Amino acid sequence: NAGVTQTPKFQVLKTGQSMTLQCAQDMNHEYMSWYRQDPGMGLRLIHYSVGAGITDQGEVPNGYNVSRSTTEDFPLRLLSAAPSQTSVYFCASRLSTGIPETQYFGPGTRLLVL
């Protein structure tokens, strides 16, 4: 198993550009989520999904869109990038909701918005 994979590893954007951060997992996990990590802030939840076709907002959803058309993939879209979205983004997945499960993290995507 590859686990949770993220692409790209690094990205530089100009203000106003759009892009999609890719996340995939091959563990048949129902639950997937996106976090952003900023210095001194820990990890904050952006969006999450409890299964294909179901998404919901986390703590800091503004400026981001998600969709979940398959169990494996959970892309994060920035429609109009802003410097405040400069961060490291982590995708995570776990088996199911309702019972305690370990969450597995991808290696992260470093995004710089100029």
Place this chain on the structure above:
Amino acid sequence: AQSVTQPDIHITVSEGASLELRCNYSYGATPYLFWYVQSPGQGLQLLLKYFSGDTLVQGIKGFEAEFKRSQSSFNLRKPSVHWSDAAEYFCAVVLTQGGSEKLVFGKGTKLTVNP
């Protein structure tokens, strides 16, 4: 509000010394608690977790943590720190809200190890 707090932003210890990283949670029910470690430029690796049962849990890399309900704490410990333990450590709790579960992180404690 349900949350997790790591009071220490940065801790420095000497190699071979003991280590304790603090974590406090605010949660009404029995929490599900985790400790993750993040080495520079890397993703998050699970060190250990507490769901129920024995309040002293053992993890990888020689770490352990003790759940103390009376103190709302889940402190991470290691008896003898190695230089390779230098990293940032995150405590996290599963938050149940509106029928869904989310993993909420503390802001992290950065560990520096002096030779």
